[in-house]
Amino acid sequence: MSEQSNELADLVGAEHAATGREYTAGFVTEIETDTLPPGLDENVVRAISGKKEEPAWMTEWRLDAFGRWQRMRTPRWAHVQFPDIDFQAISYFSAPKGDAPKSLDEVDPELLRTYEKLGIPLHERARLAGVETAAEDAPQVAVDAVFDSVSVATTFKERLAEAGVVFCSMSEAIREHPELVRKYLGSVVPKPDNFYAALNSAVFSDGSFVYVPKNTRCPMELSTYFRINAENTGQFERTLIIADEGAYVSYLEGCTAPMRDDNQLHAAVVELVALADAEIKYSTVQNWYPGDEQGNGGIYNFVTKRGACLGERSKISWTQVETGSAITWKYPSVVLRGADSVGEFYSVALTRNFQQADTGTKMTHIGPRTKSTIVSKGISAGRSQNSYRGRVRMNPGAKGARNYTQCDSLLIGDACGAHTFPYIESKLPSAVVEHEATTSKVSDEQLFLCQQRGIEPERAVAMIVNGFCRDVFRTLPMEFAVEAAKLLEVSLEGAVG
Amino acid sequence: MSLLRVEDLHVEVDAKPILAGIDLEVRAGEVHAVMGPNGSGKSTLANVLAGRPGYDVTRGCVTVDGEDVTGLEPEERSLRGLFLAFQYPIEIPGVSNMEFLKAAVDAHALGRGEDPPSAVEFVKRARAAASRLALNPDFLKRGVNDGFSGGEKKRNEILQMLILEPRLAVLDETDSGLDIDALGVVADGINAFRDVGNAVILVTHYQRLLNYVVPDHVHVLANGRIVRSGDASLALELEERGYGWLDA
Ligand SMILES: Nc1ncnc2c1ncn2[C@@H]1O[C@H](COP(=O)(O)OP(=O)(O)OP(=O)(O)O)[C@@H](O)[C@H]1O
Ligand SMILES: [Mg+2]
Numbered sequence: 001m002s003e004q005s006n007e008l009a010d011l012v013g014a015e016h017a018a019t020g021r022e023y024t025a026g027f028v029t030e031i032e033t034d035t036l037p038p039g040l041d042e043n044v045v046r047a048i049s050g051k052k053e054e055p056a057w058m059t060e061w062r063l064d065a066f067g068r069w070q071r072m073r074t075p076r077w078a079h080v081q082f083p084d085i086d087f088q089a090i091s092y093f094s095a096p097k098g099d100a101p102k103s104l105d106e107v108d109p110e111l112l113r114t115y116e117k118l119g120i121p122l123h124e125r126a127r128l129a130g131v132e133t134a135a136e137d138a139p140q141v142a143v144d145a146v147f148d149s150v151s152v153a154t155t156f157k158e159r160l161a162e163a164g165v166v167f168c169s170m171s172e173a174i175r176e177h178p179e180l181v182r183k184y185l186g187s188v189v190p191k192p193d194n195f196y197a198a199l200n201s202a203v204f205s206d207g208s209f210v211y212v213p214k215n216t217r218c219p220m221e222l223s224t225y226f227r228i229n230a231e232n233t234g235q236f237e238r239t240l241i242i243a244d245e246g247a248y249v250s251y252l253e254g255c256t257a258p259m260r261d262d263n264q265l266h267a268a269v270v271e272l273v274a275l276a277d278a279e280i281k282y283s284t285v286q287n288w289y290p291g292d293e294q295g296n297g298g299i300y301n302f303v304t305k306r307g308a309c310l311g312e313r314s315k316i317s318w319t320q321v322e323t324g325s326a327i328t329w330k331y332p333s334v335v336l337r338g339a340d341s342v343g344e345f346y347s348v349a350l351t352r353n354f355q356q357a358d359t360g361t362k363m364t365h366i367g368p369r370t371k372s373t374i375v376s377k378g379i380s381a382g383r384s385q386n387s388y389r390g391r392v393r394m395n396p397g398a399k400g401a402r403n404y405t406q407c408d409s410l411l412i413g414d415a416c417g418a419h420t421f422p423y424i425e426s427k428l429p430s431a432v433v434e435h436e437a438t439t440s441k442v443s444d445e446q447l448f449l450c451q452q453r454g455i456e457p458e459r460a461v462a463m464i465v466n467g468f469c470r471d472v473f474r475t476l477p478m479e480f481a482v483e484a485a486k487l488l489e490v491s492l493e494g495a496v497g
Numbered sequence: 498m499s500l501l502r503v504e505d506l507h508v509e510v511d512a513k514p515i516l517a518g519i520d521l522e523v524r525a526g527e528v529h530a531v532m533g534p535n536g537s538g539k540s541t542l543a544n545v546l547a548g549r550p551g552y553d554v555t556r557g558c559v560t561v562d563g564e565d566v567t568g569l570e571p572e573e574r575s576l577r578g579l580f581l582a583f584q585y586p587i588e589i590p591g592v593s594n595m596e597f598l599k600a601a602v603d604a605h606a607l608g609r610g611e612d613p614p615s616a617v618e619f620v621k622r623a624r625a626a627a628s629r630l631a632l633n634p635d636f637l638k639r640g641v642n643d644g645f646s647g648g649e650k651k652r653n654e655i656l657q658m659l660i661l662e663p664r665l666a667v668l669d670e671t672d673s674g675l676d677i678d679a680l681g682v683v684a685d686g687i688n689a690f691r692d693v694g695n696a697v698i699l700v701t702h703y704q705r706l707l708n709y710v711v712p713d714h715v716h717v718l719a720n721g722r723i724v725r726s727g728d729a730s731l732a733l734e735l736e737e738r739g740y741g742w743l744d745a
Contacts, residue, residue: 440590443587444550445587446587446589448549448550448571449583449586449587449589449641450572450589450597450600450601451548451570451571451572451575452547452571452572452575452580452581453575453597453600453601453604453657453661454572454575454576454601454604454605454608454661455572455597455600455601455604456572456604457572459600459604460600463592463596463597463600464589464591464592466592467589467590467591467592467593467596467640468591470591
């Protein structure tokens with residue numbers, strides 16, 4: 001009955017990508033840009049810094065990173081395969097032409113239309129799209145919109161400012177809040193941390209900056225929407241979120257890109273800092289263009305995300321729903337320094353066609369009684385490869401620390417692969433590390449049962465996948481959980497017709 | 498007109514002939530029992546009626562209400578009123594019974610060109626069916642057959658039948674593995690379902706069930722053929738004498 005399995009593999013693998021109907025974000029915005037020619041050297045680093053009118057310390061910081069990067073080599077340990085990237089063939093800066101808009105009214109209407117099409121409101125009335133079902137008084141969301149290399153708009157700034165919350169582009173933060181940036185930038189992900197982090201430190205263009213002051217609960221969800229539009233351009237955004245003592249913030253990022261035949265590089269760095277009793281909840285819905293059904297094109301998503309629980313009882317929680325990108329290589333991690341601090345990682349990674357994902361987390365327990373939870377759900381279809389890679393480390397001071405890891409893989413069809421690479425480093429007898437892993441398959445029998453009851457195979461697969469991911473979706477803010485479930489369904493939309 | 502007509506049906510699995518010319522006619526309002534030794538092809542017949550992939554019809558055809566369904570997908574047959582209660586119900590962990598049933602009911606409603614029932618109305622229906630089968634309402638919240646006992650799985654099949662209200666229900670050994678009380682509950686469910694407009698095919702090894710649900714016709718399958726048909730008394734005779742006296 002392997003015939004049926006092949007049918008199943010086809011169902012989520014081929015054809016639908018060919019029609020492109022499932023990747024609705026794949027359009028290109030026609031807009032005049034100010035783009036640096038491809039290539040990377042010190043002058044390019046200086047040019048980027050210059051375009052952003054940065055202070056000398058920032059330029060020096062970048063040049064230092066660039067020097068380090070030049071001495072580093074591409075990492076090869078991930079379970080992914082791709083040809084060498086020619087870093088001289090990429091343009092490192094592309095921005096819509098003209099001066100940076102000072103207010104929403106000044107934003108190019110073409111850009112506003114782009115975000116409207118993507119369902120991201122850049123005005124301060126509406127809520128996020130795809131949430132028609134939400135109650136009338138659903139919470140509003142502040143958005144920072146990053147288009148290629150620059151932030152084009154940030155909404156609700158005034159209202160956030162009343163609460164003392166700073167939410168702006170990184171460029172603006174370097175100008176307006178240099179003391180915070182200098183103190184924390186690179187403090188969680190040091191410049192030479194890894195090859196792509198070093199590259200990002202040298203050439204990062206924009207991204208979001210958040211500061212939530214002491215004992216403040218951020219009054220609304222914050223979100224950044226990353227859009228790669230220009231051809232042949234890399235996106236290197238840099239995000240820094242600082243929650244001061246007793247502060248709370250929930251932040252969401254979304255990402256899309258046009259469909260192009262060439263691969264594009266996205267190498268971001270995200271740093272989170274939680275001081276005593278602070279909590280940061282960081283959610284990602286990653287929907288970069290995944291490439292076509294033959295494996296052409298798509299984004300290389302090589303990202304370094306790390307949070308530091310510096311203070312006692314602080315908490316950092318990562319939730320990610322990864323459906324896009326040709327290759328995903330990211331490990332949102334938490335360094336648990338403060339006593340009794342908590343780190344969480346909830347992940348759904350879906351791969352199909354020729355997509356490859358190597359994703360997971362690192363939980364580093366330094367402080368006593370620190371706790372971490374890892375729940376990873378990997379779904380592989382088509383000819384894709386999906387790997388979970390996680391490291392739990394218990395340092396000598398982490399007395400009474402605990403980790404719980406649950407790592408589940410779901411296979412759809414016979415041609416895909418799921419892999420788990422858990423690393424546990426603990427010499428502490430008092431630390432508790434639990435690891436559970438399962439692998440299951442959407443079986444022909446399950447599908448036949450659904451079909452026998454009148455449910456089409458496509459719908460059946462979506463239902464089974466949704467059930468499989470429930471534990472993770474539960475951790476997303478309500479409206480994003482709806483969006484994530486829909487996104488999965490669309491991503492699985494198949495060939496039956 | 499007959500509800501189901503099976504004509505000269507030949508079926509192979511992995512190029513191995515299993516059914517070798519089955520003829521069967523089922524009219525609305527009737528109950529047919531299909532009996533026969535292990536491996537004679539009863540489940541194969543049930544599965545091929547439902548259109549299970551991997552079962553190749555090499556000759557003959559199956560019509561439902563006069564329409565040839567031999568080439569239709571399983572879900573298309575389901576929407577035409579064909580229901581199969583599985584001999585070995587499979588588990589779908591993570592998908593709740595409720596969610597699964599709602600998806601099925603919605604698909605059937607859409608197939609008829611109707612709006613799906615509201616969530617409230619659906620929950621009411623599901624609860625009523627569960628209580629009729631003496632299933633705790635908590636079963637609706639659990640994963641489909643996930644961790645259910647053998648007997649609970651069988652009752653769950655009948656629950657789905659009651660909710661989907663098919664035209665033809667093929668129940669493959671739904672009585673096997675049921676305790677005495679559960680058998681009564683399931684039989685009551687089947688009797689409540691029976692109607693002048695629908696029909697039931699009971700695949701069974703035992704007279705027990707047929708005491709509760711009295712068949713209009715009994716067929717004996719052996720080596721992929723129907724070797725004997727009769728009325729309810731044939732089942733009683735089989736109970737007494739076994740299959741040996743029938744020369745297949
Ligand atoms: N997938 C398959 N591959 C090979 N042979 C099969 C397959 N499915 C069924 N068969 C064979 O077909 C024959 C009929 O099987 P079937 O399950 O229809 O019998 P049954 O009458 O339902 O038996 P039981 O009373 O034990 O349930 C058996 O010999 C069985 O081994
Ligand atoms: Mg059988």
